[in-house]
Amino acid sequence: MGVIRLHNMTxxxxxxxxxxxxxxxxxxxxDCxxxxxxxxxxxxDKLGDTIDYTKVYNLVEDIIQKNRFALLETIAVRLANILLKNFKIKEVLVRVRKKIPPIPGNLDHIEVEIRRKR
Structure with missing residues (x-):
């Protein structure tokens, strides 16, 4: 088993x-x-035998940009579930970060992480 990582999709x-x-x-x-x-x-050495990274990116982009959610938790779960549904993966780890959150104080981001298995 291997891991394909897409980091810091913004x-x-x-x-x-x-x-x-x-x-x-x-x-x-x-991050996925x-x-x-x-x-x-x-x-x-054929793309058809692995995960097409562009398709993963486009799916994540659609969920983030075409929907509105109140919670980061909801986004993370939706992403994990749709990735498991659409790709031949055994397990997925998703991290969602909100940059410069509206919290008093000095804080770079809030992050939610979820791991799901098939």
Whole structure:
């Protein structure tokens, strides 16, 4: 088994509890770790025998940019479930970060992580 990682995919979205977040939006970052059998692809050297990274990126982008969610937890679970549904992966780890969250104080981001298995 191997791991395919897409790190720091960055999108602009309108997710959050406050009206301000929903109106003005924020920058979000997503990491996906896809646990897959890479032996067939390693032998054949063909894209059809592995996970197409572009399709993963596009799916994540669609979820982040075409929907509105109140919670990071909801985004993370939706992403994990749809990745398991659409790709031949055994396990997925998803991290969703909200950059510069609306919290008093000095804070770079809030992050939610979820791991799901088939």
């Amino acid at each position: 999108f602009y979205g309108y997710h959050g509890i406050s009206a301000a977040e929903q109106k003005t939006g924020r920058r979000f970052e997503v 770790e896809l646990f897959v059998d890479i032996d067939k692809a390693a032998k054949s």
